[in-house]
Amino acid sequence: MNPIAHSPHAHAPASISKVMGTVLLALVPATLYGFWLYGWPAIFLWSITVASALIGEAFVLRVRQRPVRPALLDGSATLTAWLLALSLPPFAPWWLGVVGGLFAIVVVKQVFGGLGQNVFNPAMAARVMLLISFPVEMTMWAAPTPLSGEHALSFAQGLAITFGGAQWDTMASASLLGHVKTEFTRGVDLLHSLPGYFEAGDALSGHRVGSFGETSAVLLLLGGVFLIVKRIITWHAPVAMLLGVALPAAIAHAIAPEHYLAVLPHLLSGGLILGAFFIVTDPVTSPNTSAGMFVFGFLCGLLTWIIRTWGGYPEGVAFAVMIMNALTPIVDRYIKPRIYGRDRKGTALPAKKGA
Amino acid sequence: MMFFEKFFGGLRGGVHPEGKKQLSAECPIRSVPLPQKLYVPLQQHIGAPAAPVVKVGERVLKGQLVAAAQGNVSAPVHAPTSGVVSALGDHVAPHPSGLPVPTLTIESDGQEEWVALAGIEQPLELAQEDIAARVAAAGIVGLGGATFPSALKLNLSRASGVQTLILNGGECEPYLTCDDRIMRERAAEIVEGIALIAKAVAAQEVLIGIEDNKPEAIATMQAAAQGSAIKVVAMPSMYPMGSEKQIIQVLTGKEIPAGGRPADIGVLVHNVATAWAVQQAIRYGRPLISRIVTLSGGAMRTPCNVEALIGTPVEELLTVAGGLVPPVARMVLGGPMMGQQFTDMRVPVVKGTSGVLALTASETGQAEASPCIRCSTCVRACPIGLLPLEMAAFIRVSDLASSVALGLKDCISCGSCSYVCPAHIPLVHYFNYAKGDLAAQERGKLKQEATKKLADARNERMARIERERAEAAAKRKAAREAKERAAKEAAEKAQQESSASESA
Ligand code: SF4
Numbered sequence: 001m002n003p004i005a006h007s008p009h010a011h012a013p014a015s016i017s018k019v020m021g022t023v024l025l026a027l028v029p030a031t032l033y034g035f036w037l038y039g040w041p042a043i044f045l046w047s048i049t050v051a052s053a054l055i056g057e058a059f060v061l062r063v064r065q066r067p068v069r070p071a072l073l074d075g076s077a078t079l080t081a082w083l084l085a086l087s088l089p090p091f092a093p094w095w096l097g098v099v100g101g102l103f104a105i106v107v108v109k110q111v112f113g114g115l116g117q118n119v120f121n122p123a124m125a126a127r128v129m130l131l132i133s134f135p136v137e138m139t140m141w142a143a144p145t146p147l148s149g150e151h152a153l154s155f156a157q158g159l160a161i162t163f164g165g166a167q168w169d170t171m172a173s174a175s176l177l178g179h180v181k182t183e184f185t186r187g188v189d190l191l192h193s194l195p196g197y198f199e200a201g202d203a204l205s206g207h208r209v210g211s212f213g214e215t216s217a218v219l220l221l222l223g224g225v226f227l228i229v230k231r232i233i234t235w236h237a238p239v240a241m242l243l244g245v246a247l248p249a250a251i252a253h254a255i256a257p258e259h260y261l262a263v264l265p266h267l268l269s270g271g272l273i274l275g276a277f278f279i280v281t282d283p284v285t286s287p288n289t290s291a292g293m294f295v296f297g298f299l300c301g302l303l304t305w306i307i308r309t310w311g312g313y314p315e316g317v318a319f320a321v322m323i324m325n326a327l328t329p330i331v332d333r334y335i336k337p338r339i340y341g342r343d344r345k346g347t348a349l350p351a352k353k354g355a
Numbered sequence: 356m357m358f359f360e361k362f363f364g365g366l367r368g369g370v371h372p373e374g375k376k377q378l379s380a381e382c383p384i385r386s387v388p389l390p391q392k393l394y395v396p397l398q399q400h401i402g403a404p405a406a407p408v409v410k411v412g413e414r415v416l417k418g419q420l421v422a423a424a425q426g427n428v429s430a431p432v433h434a435p436t437s438g439v440v441s442a443l444g445d446h447v448a449p450h451p452s453g454l455p456v457p458t459l460t461i462e463s464d465g466q467e468e469w470v471a472l473a474g475i476e477q478p479l480e481l482a483q484e485d486i487a488a489r490v491a492a493a494g495i496v497g498l499g500g501a502t503f504p505s506a507l508k509l510n511l512s513r514a515s516g517v518q519t520l521i522l523n524g525g526e527c528e529p530y531l532t533c534d535d536r537i538m539r540e541r542a543a544e545i546v547e548g549i550a551l552i553a554k555a556v557a558a559q560e561v562l563i564g565i566e567d568n569k570p571e572a573i574a575t576m577q578a579a580a581q582g583s584a585i586k587v588v589a590m591p592s593m594y595p596m597g598s599e600k601q602i603i604q605v606l607t608g609k610e611i612p613a614g615g616r617p618a619d620i621g622v623l624v625h626n627v628a629t630a631w632a633v634q635q636a637i638r639y640g641r642p643l644i645s646r647i648v649t650l651s652g653g654a655m656r657t658p659c660n661v662e663a664l665i666g667t668p669v670e671e672l673l674t675v676a677g678g679l680v681p682p683v684a685r686m687v688l689g690g691p692m693m694g695q696q697f698t699d700m701r702v703p704v705v706k707g708t709s710g711v712l713a714l715t716a717s718e719t720g721q722a723e724a725s726p727c728i729r730c731s732t733c734v735r736a737c738p739i740g741l742l743p744l745e746m747a748a749f750i751r752v753s754d755l756a757s758s759v760a761l762g763l764k765d766c767i768s769c770g771s772c773s774y775v776c777p778a779h780i781p782l783v784h785y786f787n788y789a790k791g792d793l794a795a796q797e798r799g800k801l802k803q804e805a806t807k808k809l810a811d812a813r814n815e816r817m818a819r820i821e822r823e824r825a826e827a828a829a830k831r832k833a834a835r836e837a838k839e840r841a842a843k844e845a846a847e848k849a850q851q852e853s854s855a856s857e858s859a
Pocket residue numbers: 726727728729730731732733734743744775776777778779780782
């Protein structure tokens with residue numbers, strides 16, 4: 001006789017691969033747009049990053065004698081690599097994708113015990129590792145060369161960039177945050193360095209320098225809203241993270257506009273939108289409760305702003321997320337739901353007879 | 356803090372499983388052909404099993420007491436039809452263990468001959484204690500599935516005072532429509548039953564909570580309650596709205612203190628079907644020998660609602676529903692969220708059987724469990740405010756104490772967490788298992804304490820005997836010595852006297 005199955009005898013139509021699949025779906029528009037914007041090199045880099053992550057995952061599982069197929073099919077490794085790829089400079093050499101993809105999966109995810117066990121967000125940890133180890137390659141941004149435009153790169157040129165290490169003249173440009181930081185060190189304040197560099201319209205449409213997935217704020221935002229509507233993520237962490245950047249930015253900018261960037265360039269720059277909707281919402285490395293998610297997201301945002309403003313690196317999302325990942329257990333410890341019939345401290349409510 | 360709580364989801368948790376009520380909701384309650392044999396377990400309630408008062412071979416009448424309540428927490432059992440007691444022994448039972456339980460088998464004679472029933476013309480004139488006593492004698496237990504003896508609840512509440520009497524018509528489990536139907540078809544009787552219960556506990560306020568997915572039941576009950584002090588309240592449809600803790604929270608805004616009872620906050624909750632049984636017992640003197648059962652599920656040919664005699668084997672019910680449509684993935688007694696799987700079709704209907712479900716594989720949605728991705732979906736689903744993922748993680752490493760610290764004992768085993776978990780982790784299974792372990796530990800501790808007490812008592816007794824013996828010995832010795840001394844003194848005296856006389 002079969003062992004008696006335990007209740008419930010019904011299940012919501014949900015599974016890990018459905019969750020991951022929905023997130024991947026939400027990334028598709030921004031990614032396709034990135035492909036179009038940066039052409040073949042971006043496509044190659046994305047493919048190679050995802051492929052190395054999957055190979056790394058398969059290899060580790062084989063070594064640990066765990067079933068390989070279900071793990072590959074659950075989509076989590078693909079998602080990690082995808083997010084990482086989106087945060088890389090589009091013209092980065094192929095080995096950056098390979099090293100990053102393998103590091104994210106083998107070191108950050110599997111060494112901690114696999115899916116659900118990792119402390120740090122694998123994509124962000126890999127990005128930070130790459131940024132520290134290969135600062136030059138990681139900040140070689142390129143101006144967009146849309147596939148359908150006159151500057152479009154041919155397939156062969158794409159190969160040359162990704163695999164041949166070829167340099168391109170569009171590659172010299174700096175991202176907005178990088179530009180601001182360099183100009184600052186040269187003593188040029190924002191009132192002089194910014195004009196002509198930041199146009200909100202360009203930032204929204206992604207026609208500006210940046211990593212290939214981060215540039216299209218609008219499409220990422222749409223993807224994020226889609227995930228909230230689909231109840232894959234909740235609004236708490238994303239909204240809190242945007243607030244965490246926007247509030248201090250607004251205050252500081254109001255006090256000293258020549259020193260501090262305004263809210264809009266902050267929100268639309270770098271990896272903030274990607275981070276708010278796709279990174280801090282990572283189930284594994286974020287807190288358990290909605291209130292915890294809010295606190296977590298807000299602090300991620302605040303740290304991002306602090307690092308962007310005073311840190312040594314122009315962009316702070318990845319660092320901020322990693323710091324907060326480490327603090328997640330503490331957030332979870334102090335922010336717990338109130339249990340029915342008990343007060344916040346866990347003491348049973350008093351019995352009030354009749355009255 | 357209130358704002359904080361509201362802001363972050365005031366009405367907490369709960370899930371919205373597909374209702375599936377349309378399968379059987381429009382089917383009026385049908386009767387079931389009289390089965391040849393009825394299997395009546397002696398324990399169909401929480402508490403001590405009833406003790407049989409009939410012998411094998413004896414003829415019993417419909418409604419006759421066949422097993423009497425034992426001890427404080429128990430309920431009597433009555434013959435569902437007239438016939439002969441053909442056996443008293445183990446039979447498969449709807450018990451979580453799946454093990455057979457002591458059961459009376461009654462072979463029906465087809466006469467349906469009732470015992471003499473002592474009904475009452477003016478039930479509302481009964482004294483409070485009499486209502487409770489008649490409810491107790493009728494063997495009525497909570498028909499929502501909890502099967503706690505109803506009279507006991509009445510007595511406990513009468514002692515502590517009831518501000519709000521809540522009638523639970525939530526029926527939040529998917530598929531089940533038995534309460535829906537009984538409210539639609541027997542509203543007047545239910546309202547009289549409610550009035551009786553309200554009288555028995557002197558309730559100040561009476562509410563009937565019905566989920567808003569049952570508009571007909573709401574309308575019918577409203578019409579039946581017209582002119583009385585009973586208020587019908589539509590509640591949002593959500594699982595587990597029909598759980599005692601949730602229905603109280605939604606209807607009164609109060610919460611039962613942890614580890615406490617509704618009586619602690621002046622609330623009493625009864626199921627609507629229980630109110631019907633109370634009315635039958637008091638107005639007509641009929642004990643609880645039948646109940647409404649929903650037969651449903653994707654693998655049930657014609658889902659419907661039936662009124663079944665207690666003891667009817669499930670296989671006989673299935674014929675009423677046109678049989679099964681294979682492949683059947685799982686048979687369940689009760690609702691899909693908290694019901695139990697069963698495999699033996701001879702299992703009888705008992706007082707707590709609200710439904711018999713034949714589910715297909717796509718309905719059960721069973722899948723291999725995979726690792727927890729810490730998505731917190733379970734946290735958001737828990738109506739109690741627990742952290743199922745953390746509790747399960749502790750239980751997995753046998754750290755029950757930490758799990759209890761997180762609120763394991765507050766878990767109502769509703770299964771909402773398991774239902775939503777994308778990793779298909781059987782969370783509630785962990786919790787029930789751990790609770791079982793805790794209960795065993797506690798029993799063990801009690802037993803140990805009892806043994807220790809016995810041993811202590813024995814030691815003390817031995818010591819006392821020893822002491823007494825020693826004391827007795829000492830006394831005897833003292834007495835002996837005293838005697839000896841006296842004899843010696845006497846001898847000496849005699850000697851002195853004699854020598855004195857000699858010298859004289
Ligand atoms: S719902 Fe399942 S996978 Fe998600 S946190 Fe809870 S136990 Fe883990």
